[in-house]
Amino acid sequence: MNRTLSLLRPLIRSRWLSPLLLLALWEAACRLGLIPSHLLAAPSAVLSTLVAMTVSGELPANLAVSFVRAAAGLAIGVTAGVALGLVAGLSRPGEVFVDPLMQIKRTIPVVALAPLFIVWFGIGETPKIALIAFATLFPVYLNLYNGIRSVDTRLIDAARSFGLNQRDLILHVILPGAMPSLLVGLRYALTVAIVMLVIAEQINATAGLGFLINNARDFMRTDIIVVCLMVYALLGLSADLLIRIVEARKLAWRPKLVGA
Amino acid sequence: MSLAVKSLALATPPSAPEPVVRLRNYSRRFDDNLILDSLDLDIAPGEFVALLGHSGSGKTTLLRTLAGLDDVAAQDVTIPSSRAVVFQDARLLPWKRVWKNVVLGLPGRDAHARAETALAEVGLSHRIDAWPLTLSGGEAQRTALARALVRQPQLLLLDEPFAALDALTRLRMHELVLRLWYAHRPAVLIVTHDVDEALALADRALVLDKGRIIAEERITAPRGQRSAGIRELRARLLGHLGVDATAGSYADVVARASAPNYAVAAE
Numbered sequence: 001m002n003r004t005l006s007l008l009r010p011l012i013r014s015r016w017l018s019p020l021l022l023l024a025l026w027e028a029a030c031r032l033g034l035i036p037s038h039l040l041a042a043p044s045a046v047l048s049t050l051v052a053m054t055v056s057g058e059l060p061a062n063l064a065v066s067f068v069r070a071a072a073g074l075a076i077g078v079t080a081g082v083a084l085g086l087v088a089g090l091s092r093p094g095e096v097f098v099d100p101l102m103q104i105k106r107t108i109p110v111v112a113l114a115p116l117f118i119v120w121f122g123i124g125e126t127p128k129i130a131l132i133a134f135a136t137l138f139p140v141y142l143n144l145y146n147g148i149r150s151v152d153t154r155l156i157d158a159a160r161s162f163g164l165n166q167r168d169l170i171l172h173v174i175l176p177g178a179m180p181s182l183l184v185g186l187r188y189a190l191t192v193a194i195v196m197l198v199i200a201e202q203i204n205a206t207a208g209l210g211f212l213i214n215n216a217r218d219f220m221r222t223d224i225i226v227v228c229l230m231v232y233a234l235l236g237l238s239a240d241l242l243i244r245i246v247e248a249r250k251l252a253w254r255p256k257l258v259g260a
Numbered sequence: 261m262s263l264a265v266k267s268l269a270l271a272t273p274p275s276a277p278e279p280v281v282r283l284r285n286y287s288r289r290f291d292d293n294l295i296l297d298s299l300d301l302d303i304a305p306g307e308f309v310a311l312l313g314h315s316g317s318g319k320t321t322l323l324r325t326l327a328g329l330d331d332v333a334a335q336d337v338t339i340p341s342s343r344a345v346v347f348q349d350a351r352l353l354p355w356k357r358v359w360k361n362v363v364l365g366l367p368g369r370d371a372h373a374r375a376e377t378a379l380a381e382v383g384l385s386h387r388i389d390a391w392p393l394t395l396s397g398g399e400a401q402r403t404a405l406a407r408a409l410v411r412q413p414q415l416l417l418l419d420e421p422f423a424a425l426d427a428l429t430r431l432r433m434h435e436l437v438l439r440l441w442y443a444h445r446p447a448v449l450i451v452t453h454d455v456d457e458a459l460a461l462a463d464r465a466l467v468l469d470k471g472r473i474i475a476e477e478r479i480t481a482p483r484g485q486r487s488a489g490i491r492e493l494r495a496r497l498l499g500h501l502g503v504d505a506t507a508g509s510y511a512d513v514v515a516r517a518s519a520p521n522y523a524v525a526a527e
Contacts, residue, residue: 154347154349154351155351155353157329157351158345158347158351159353159364159365160329161327161328161329161343161344161345162344162345162364162365162407162411163365164364164365168365172353172356172364172365173353176353176355176356177355179355251355252391253354253355253356253391253392253393254354254393255391255393255394
């Protein structure tokens with residue numbers, strides 16, 4: 001009796017307990033017929049669907065399509081955001097010219113642009129990538145611009161007193177100083193990219209995770225829908241992991257990470 | 261101590277070659293506030309000058325001018341091309357390791373070797389690859405000194421460099437600064453609130469008030485033999501700073517000023 005208790009104790013204290021309990025309840029409810037499978041498939045059914053879709057190649061192929069969409073949109077959005085952030089952050093005329101446009105852009109919800117993008121670009125890949133690019137541009141821009149502008153002027157003074165020219169000042173003081181903010185912006189951009197991916201893929205997709213979900217909805221295959229939701233979640237997690245790795249390398253000088 | 265012996269040979273103030281710093285009738289204003297009011301200032305090569313003054317007396321503005329950080333427009337200002345500043349907050353770039361901070365902005369392939377030499381001189385060889393945010397206050401200030409010295413400046417500007425350090429560290433830093441000054445002989449201007457710091461280090465003390473130099477005292481006694489005449493000088497400098505002090509050591513001045521019947525105690 002005591003032994004069972006001592007074995008259970010780590011589990012009771014673990015953060016896994018409540019999610020596992022939820023899964024168990026969900027499974028039980030499905031088995032007992034409390035939740036019909038056309039409303040929500042049982043976890044075991046979801047798992048076997050996941051395995052089947054992976055083995056058949058259906059999931060990897062569609063995941064690849066979605067991944068390329070998100071990556072292309074991000075690449076364009078981040079590049080444009082960095083470029084505009086540099087222009088606005090490093091020069092006053094640049095700031096006066098660029099920042100008002102970006103603030104106007106910010107007031108328009110990107111999702112609301114979808115109809116316009118469809119009119120302009122049709123229903124192929126272009127509007128989907130454009131939506132992701134347009135949505136990820138802003139967090140990168142804003143954080144880089146703010147990061148550059150909030151670099152400690154005392155450090156800039158010190159560097160100038162040692163005779164650094166404008167180019168070296170930007171390279172050795174301003175950009176490294178803005179790096180933490182830029183990484184915050186990137187993290188936002190990755191999250192936004194995945195949200196926009198989900199939305200963009202509702203536009204008449206013929207491949208990709210969104211296409212799988214739409215198809216599954218028509219056949220009330222809740223198991224497939226849940227599999228796709230899990231994949232979206234995994235995409236988000238791996239994006240976060242990626243940024244953490246970059247941060248650990250680029251921000252190694254920060255005391256918290258130094259101590260770790 | 262070896263410092264005292266050395267100082268005998270260097271007791272005479274530098275004769276009068278071209279000054280490294282020369283200001284004539286220099287003024288500086290921000291909006292309607294006159295910060296510096298027609299200053300004249302000469303600093304000879306290798307001279308150690310202390311600049312005393314209250315907060316807001318214009319010390320920092322003068323230092324910025326000497327550091328070449330402010331545009332002096334068409335005024336009569338001469339400063340040397342090689343100069344370096346040590347600020348009160350060390351102002352190391354936190355994203356560069358200590359040795360890269362030391363050689364910041366210096367060209368050349370032997371940068372690492374030069375950083376090594378400079379850091380050895382301030383006793384920080386073991387921290388050469390450390391991140392600045394892991395340094396103690398004293399270590400950061402020694403790095404800042406190494407960063408200044410590696411440039412072999414003709415003019416070394418110290419902006420209250422030890423004000424934020426504890427008393428014991430400050431003592432070590434004073435010794436270090438003097439040792440480095442003997443070894444490299446730059447002209448030094450140290451901005452400070454601390455009369456005792458000025459008296460220990462400098463050849464000459466200036467008192468700045470409302471943008472004007474209101475007093476100048478030469479400290480002629482060689483370093484290491486200053487105990488004798490220092491009390492009188494100390495009282496005079498404190499007087500210029502508006503502290504009504506009688507001649508004496510810090511301990512006595514404070515004790516007397518706080519005595520209930522001050523007038524009697526001061527007799």
